[in-house]
Amino acid sequence: MTNKSITRRGVLKSGAVTGAGLFLPTIFTASSAAAYTNEPTGGSVTLGFNVPQTGPYAEEGNDELLAQQLAVEHLNGEGDGGCLNTFTSKVLKGNGILGKKVEFVTGDTQTKSDAARASAKSMIEKDGAIMINGGSSSGVAVAVQGLCQEAGVIFMAGLTHANDTTGKDKKANGFRHFFNAYMSGAALAPVLAAEMGNERRAYHLTADYNWGWTQEESIVASTEALGWETVNTVKTPLASTDFSSYITPVLNSGADVLVLNHYGGNMVNSLTNAIQFGLLDKVANGKDFKIVVPLYSELMAAGAGENIKGVLGSMNWNWQLQDEGTKAFVKSFGEKYGKPPSNSAQTCYAQVLLYADACERAGTFNPCGVVEALEDFEFDGLGNGPTWYRGADHQCFKDVLVVRGNENPTNAYDTLEIVEITPRAQVEYDPEHPMFKGGSLGECNPGA
């Protein structure tokens, strides 16, 4: 400890060094000749596919990645062209985008907002990605959408179902093709009324975070409009693995419908537990007890196995649809990978094609041009029938599916059957609807 005294000279020196250090960054200012962030200059353009590759949603992310790779193939004129043949906009010629070959980079969101932003940033800063696509949760979608807005690139959301993505957290540079919780409620309600009547008492179990709340709000609103009564809404911690202590109170609560506002592993476990406790064999208030899972996905249906039989829910898209766009996509995906695509895969595939198409129509990769081309764009041929990308909030409007767990599946892939295709008009809403108000798109940001 001989040299711990601070000499005057030492202080001066360190002060000088610190001063020089502080001055340093101002030497370099942002300067760039490009008109917008990551303007492609060579013969290729890079897209960033940001999907969960580790953690509980890894399978979902993997499926998205397969679809994104397929979309890139089709854009570059490889494979059978898929939906390029059925898409109503005919500007995509299979020669890349604006004549540039499409390349892609991939990243792992880990289904955490922080990690997702880090990986999106690395794709933008390091690999020069001009568009980010993918993801399987709303938290990640909102976080990455905000980042893309700041950085000046386009965000084409993957699976994100919370109202906020195109509600209070909407951004000019972000677009959502997937449906949302409000639409789930609007599509499910008439089917629920038809199947279960107007006098039901519902008990909600809700994952205790933003998406769960918006879905609960939407479903409660649309079922109460039918005349249903809401007995109780119980929040369950996201980290729960066993839901027995939330299920047992349902038994004697006087409810006759259980609504599970859960997704992923939570949904698989809560549904499994509900079936274990024999809820579906129960008769309450003189009616057969029913379970509703408002947001379904094929992978979770597979995880829940036998338990989903007869359980109603909604979906953005399903491979069993019979329109031309769906058939073309299922064919090229199925032939390449040997299984039908999931609805998260489909949304990513459609988003990549929509982005490419918008660039072609705008004649530029400039985000502002792309935003203009996508806003209020009407198209068909990518599945779900005629679709509208609303300019006011960047939400896609198309038919929504109500599905039910298949009682007699013939193979591993038809575990869900389509009950009804709810027409688009029925799920549309005003952009200023109370569940979506607050927040604004802001200006498109080209960065640079």
Next chain:
Amino acid sequence: MFGLNKKDTSLLIIVGLLTLLAPFILNPFPEGSAMAQFNAGYPDLMQRFVIFGIFAIGFNILFGLTGYLSFGHAAFLGVGSYSAVWMFKLLSYNIIPAIALSVVVAGVFSLLIGYVSLRRSGIYFSILTLAFAQMSFALAYSVLSNPKFNLTNGETGLQVYADDPQILQGANSPDLPHLFGLPMRATYTMDVGAWSFDFNAGYYFCAIVMMVVFYLSIRIFRSPFGMMLRAVKSNQQRMNYTGLNSKPYTLAAFVISGMYAGLAGGLMAAMDPLAGAERMQWTASGEVVLMTILGGTGTLIGPVLGAGFIKYFENIFSKINDSVLHSWFAFLPDGLEDAVVFVIHPFIGKGWHLTLGILFMLVVIYLPGGLVEGGQRLLNRIKRKKPKTDDATSGKTEPAE
């Protein structure tokens, strides 16, 4: 220089040079070459290296010196981030008040938690800190983000909205975090032949902060206070018998390391104005423990190396996908190419966890002192002499049990 002995001064200078020249060092491969995948010299990752470096340096002051293993340090980082974003929301995007508040709040928070947790030692202490952090995480993720009292914005992460007050935000100041007008995102790109180097304002700001706190940590390690902390580690009971109350010392170390974590959290928010609750989860606390052990517990530079190591794998290895592999091995005959890709495939992209797990095991099995020991062995091999025994000033101590 700066009141340090020769050895520490040279260490400080080396670290200073490395951080200053990081944009060059981390981008050794030309843009567009097959190896460019391994380049880490882009702003976001460089910022992460130094920010997690700061976090780990702070953690090491507690764990490396006193031996108290906290499993809840991520809570302080998270609290720091939240405070910084709140300052952005309420005052302005200037990062100075934001970072100041994050350090203060993290300090107060760690004082409270430390005061309670330090009543126990050993694994009981670890579990207490873990419990506090997990409670903070659970509350931030859901309860504290309810619409009536939205403190954390839950899953989505706290962010700045257009309708936030921002009372000090000037009309001309940038609409993103800045230091008196210099945006943290400002980057100057220098193209030298096929190479391209990014000089980012945010990175240099973090780097300077790291140099300052690194210097502070050297001073702490070499001070009588640091000596006292080591005494706590080697034999707290004997220390107590001599009539010394060790608790104020450990509590001070706990609060200092909590403030380091808060500083790291504040810097994270300053680089990217969003604070997510996962920052407080036990996995995040575990990560800093792993960084410190991996780099070398109780060494000055080890934690920084460990932080860089883990962040590098997280950000670089997770991005290598099969098509990248195919492009690397395209020169091989088709069958062989597929075989090589097949063998490597499980370890990259979505398999990056596997690689990291294997490396954890290899490092701890073959390099008991962490990466620092690896470096020392390498140096010794170069110098062709036997490893000399550690003296107190080398900064490396065997973690006592």
Next chain:
Amino acid sequence: MDAILLQILNGLDKGSAYALIALGLTLIFGTLGVVNFAHGALFMIGAFCAVTLQKLMNLSFETIDESQTDFLGNPLKVETPYVEAWFGPETGATIIDWSVPLAILFAIPIMLAVGYVMERGLIKHFYKRPHADQILVTFGLAIVLQEIVKYFFGANPIQTPAPDALSGSIDLGTMIGFDPNAIIYPIWRLVYFGFAVAIIGAVFSFLQFTTFGMVVRAGMADRETVGLLGINIDRRFTIMFGIAAAVAGLAGVMYGPLNPPNYHMGMDFLVLSFVVVVVGGMGSLPGAVLAGFLLGILESFASTTWATTTIPGINQIIIYLVAIIVLLTRPRGLMGRKGVMEE
């Protein structure tokens, strides 16, 4: 009243899993003094023993059925499990149906072997190393194990249903004088609780009533002295490691029908089981079991509407809150011994 009884049952059920994992962890702490962060992974491997057996049972050969088509319009390939072909459809289906209980037989030797290999191959070299190193190496091992499982089985949960005979629920209430339908409980959950009690009983009697167990207990109390008596304590501790692994594995096998296993289920339980062990008190086997059941029951009660309206968010934090209260009022947990893992 019936609601309270139901929550107690739920708590005992959750507690069973906690207690079994914590029991194994404490055995390893107590005997070898090793902090095993891979213990959750052992639980997960146990569950995947059942998954593997189920997959093996369902190994099938394909026949092409021209009358049906698959999703691409090609003729459907119908899969028939070999087991059904060998034993006839009915016996075969019954065997497949019982694959989870059968997996117990399958899992015991596997888990003992995994434990033995882990201890001899890796943990052995870390006895003298600091706890921090033990944490790092076992955490690394846990990641590697779960990534291997993910590589072969994917990240999605896989259903491992209980046999039909045990998958319904029974009306417990009528047996003790309640109205019918007041207390209905799934049979498998009762089986799980009974199984846990049996395993715990077996471990305790093994330690209490056998010479081997006596030596191990002596070794836990004072390893050096036992060693000086010329007893090869290391060998016995290795076997105890195998037993601890088997206990975690069996807990996993039987857990499958409650909640479908996935590759990261071990990590979900890891932190909780450490909290349980510490609340119970380091080095105390009864403490671990007691704390497991106690925390399970408290967790169940905290999730009732009554509790969450009284204290919002209590269901999120109850375990940690209890841990803090216990550790502040009882310095060494509920039944901890002085001087174990306190430095």
